[in-house]
Amino acid sequence: MKGGVIFLSLSLNFLFICGHSVPFKELYIDQYVDHYNLVSFGERTFKERYLVQDKWWKPGVGPIFFYTGNEGPIDTFWDNTGLVFDIAPEFNALIVFAEHRFYGKSLPFGNQSFSHPYIGLLSIEQALGDYAVLLTTLRQELNATSCPVIAFGGSYGGMLSAYIRFKYPNLVAGSIAASAPINLLSADSKRDFFWEDVTKDFNQVTPKCVDRIRRGFIEMDTLSMKPGGLKQLSTTFGLCKPMTSKNDFHHFLGWIRNAFTYLAMMDYPYPTSFMGNLPGYPVKVACGMILNNTNALQGLYQASAIFYNGTARSCFDIWSDFIECADPTGCGLGLDSMAWDFQACTEIHLPAGSNNLTDMFPVLPFTEEIRGQYCLNKWGVAPRDLWSQAQFWAKNIKSASNVVFSNGDLDPWHRGGVTTPPNPSVGVITIKGGAHHLDLRGKNKDDPTSVTAARSQEKAYIRKWISQYRASQ
Numbered sequence: 001m002k003g004g005v006i007f008l009s010l011s012l013n014f015l016f017i018c019g020h021s022v023p024f025k026e027l028y029i030d031q032y033v034d035h036y037n038l039v040s041f042g043e044r045t046f047k048e049r050y051l052v053q054d055k056w057w058k059p060g061v062g063p064i065f066f067y068t069g070n071e072g073p074i075d076t077f078w079d080n081t082g083l084v085f086d087i088a089p090e091f092n093a094l095i096v097f098a099e100h101r102f103y104g105k106s107l108p109f110g111n112q113s114f115s116h117p118y119i120g121l122l123s124i125e126q127a128l129g130d131y132a133v134l135l136t137t138l139r140q141e142l143n144a145t146s147c148p149v150i151a152f153g154g155s156y157g158g159m160l161s162a163y164i165r166f167k168y169p170n171l172v173a174g175s176i177a178a179s180a181p182i183n184l185l186s187a188d189s190k191r192d193f194f195w196e197d198v199t200k201d202f203n204q205v206t207p208k209c210v211d212r213i214r215r216g217f218i219e220m221d222t223l224s225m226k227p228g229g230l231k232q233l234s235t236t237f238g239l240c241k242p243m244t245s246k247n248d249f250h251h252f253l254g255w256i257r258n259a260f261t262y263l264a265m266m267d268y269p270y271p272t273s274f275m276g277n278l279p280g281y282p283v284k285v286a287c288g289m290i291l292n293n294t295n296a297l298q299g300l301y302q303a304s305a306i307f308y309n310g311t312a313r314s315c316f317d318i319w320s321d322f323i324e325c326a327d328p329t330g331c332g333l334g335l336d337s338m339a340w341d342f343q344a345c346t347e348i349h350l351p352a353g354s355n356n357l358t359d360m361f362p363v364l365p366f367t368e369e370i371r372g373q374y375c376l377n378k379w380g381v382a383p384r385d386l387w388s389q390a391q392f393w394a395k396n397i398k399s400a401s402n403v404v405f406s407n408g409d410l411d412p413w414h415r416g417g418v419t420t421p422p423n424p425s426v427g428v429i430t431i432k433g434g435a436h437h438l439d440l441r442g443k444n445k446d447d448p449t450s451v452t453a454a455r456s457q458e459k460a461y462i463r464k465w466i467s468q469y470r471a472s473q
């Protein structure tokens with residue numbers, strides 16, 4: 001392990017960050033920018049951030065709970081993955097959250113990272129390589145080479161926690177892959193379920209809510225074509241800058257659809273501030289407002305304002321609130337959105353657009369052709385779906401072992417996930433009334449019994465994997 005890895009010893013770098021539910025030590029490890037080609041960038045390295053909490057760890061004995069960071073700053077996931085902290089004490093586990101390269105503070109080339117040729121080093125393989133090096137190094141430095149590692153992740157992070165077990169069973173004894181839509185990486189996967197399932201969430205409150213939302217979009221469409229209509233819509237929705245073009249209107253529709261996406265994904269039973277500040281059961285709250293308004297447009301406005309912090313802002317800037325990209329479900333904001341856009345243009349194939357047929361949204365298409373053209377223009381790349389399928393197994397996971405795939409039935413991503421166990425060593429859990437990886441959140445008095453049961457099952461799997469691992473030593 002000469003060169004490349006300069007490890008900051010845990011005992012020397014205790015940078016204590018307060019204000020989080022559970023404090024962490026923020027550490028950095030030097031990683032090769034390119035694990036797979038030592039010629040192009042030589043032994044050039046970057047600093048990858050990771051967060052550690054060792055207060056429950058039984059050194060050299062307890063397992064390592066390892067969160068495979070996804071598309072954002074790792075502290076955000078730290079703050080929204082309470083399950084790991086809730087169960088660490090009884091397992092005497094060491095907790096490590098690793099940040100994904102090109103996100104948060106782990107930019108391999110600073111703010112040059114998003115240009116050619118540097119952006120080319122953003123891939124799932126490179127991120128998994130970083131995690132494998134970090135785990136190998138940590139276990140050595142901490143005299144923990146015989147400690148089992150359990151991976152955790154949600155959403156894209158859940159895909160990574162499954163993949164790290166697929167690719168590195170030598171390092172990872174088992175994985176909890178929550179709301180991980182791994183089927184999307186199958187080239188022939190259906191991609192039209194997402195908006196349909198967002199619609200179902202609103203329909204579940206009452207079909208009247210969906211009727212009103214459709215009504216609002218029709219009124220909007222009609223108004224947009226009248227003289228002065230765009231200006232009037234801009235006033236109704238409190239936009240900072242009035243819309244003046246078809247392009248503005250198209251973006252505006254995307255901005256509204258994006259609010260509904262997050263209301264559905266984050267339809268948790270209690271208030272959260274994970275992606276936006278949301279009340280408990282935000283879909284129900286939104287439908288309450290929508291049905292309470294005699295004016296359908298006003299209803300859509302109020303529902304959108306829930307996600308966009310309506311009460312705290314004097315007006316909405318639709319261009320800074322929402323970025324259109326290769327992921328119709330949203331790429332987030334800032335530099336993270338550029339990284340995710342690139343991933344959506346290369347290895348990760350996301351859902352298609354909305355169609356006003358199987359869903360309640362206006363027709364905002366996102367076809368293979370649109371994706372291909374967009375990615376070429378934006379990044380100079382063409383997606384390689386068959387490569388992703390070969391690399392990450394897609395639906396063919398018969399040879400997988402020791403992974404639990406959990407999905408909530410309220411989560412619009414759930415139909416991209418694994419719903420049938422391919423063999424007895426892979427667990428599949430459905431959480432009734434659960435939104436996007438609710439099971440990874442900390443326990444809460446408002447939890448449905450289904451998620452409490454799911455967490456118990458997950459704990460039982462982890463116990464089994466750990467004893468299997470110890471028996472094999």
Ligand SMILES: *[C@@H]1O[C@H](CO)[C@@H](O)[C@H](O)[C@H]1NC(C)=O
Nearest residue numbers: 107109110111112113334335
């Ligand atoms: C680039 O990085 C430097 C230093 O890291 C920072 O001061 C500067 O604001 C960044 N520029 C942009 C455009 O983000």
Ligand SMILES: *[C@@H]1O[C@H](CO)[C@@H](O)[C@H](O)[C@H]1NC(C)=O
Nearest residue numbers: 010011059140141142143144
């Ligand atoms: C690991 O073990 C070595 C040899 O027993 C010891 O010198 C070192 O301090 C240990 N490191 C940690 C982090 O416990």
Ligand SMILES: *[C@@H]1O[C@H](CO)[C@@H](O)[C@H](O)[C@H]1NC(C)=O
Nearest residue numbers: 217218221356357361362363
């Ligand atoms: C959605 O489709 C219906 C039925 O074809 C149509 O009446 C309506 O105008 C469409 N809505 C929008 C917003 O385009």
Ligand SMILES: *[C@@H]1O[C@H](CO)[C@@H](O)[C@H](O)[C@H]1NC(C)=O
Nearest residue numbers: 285287288289290291292293
């Ligand atoms: C509906 O409107 C009434 C009267 O304005 C108001 O008191 C009530 O809080 C509203 N309900 C919801 C769910 O917004």
Ligand SMILES: *[C@@H]1O[C@H](CO)[C@@H](O)[C@H](O)[C@H]1NC(C)=O
Nearest residue numbers: 275276277307308309312321
């Ligand atoms: C809402 O406010 C919170 C806290 O100020 C902020 O983190 C979040 O990004 C805001 N969301 C939007 C959509 O503006």
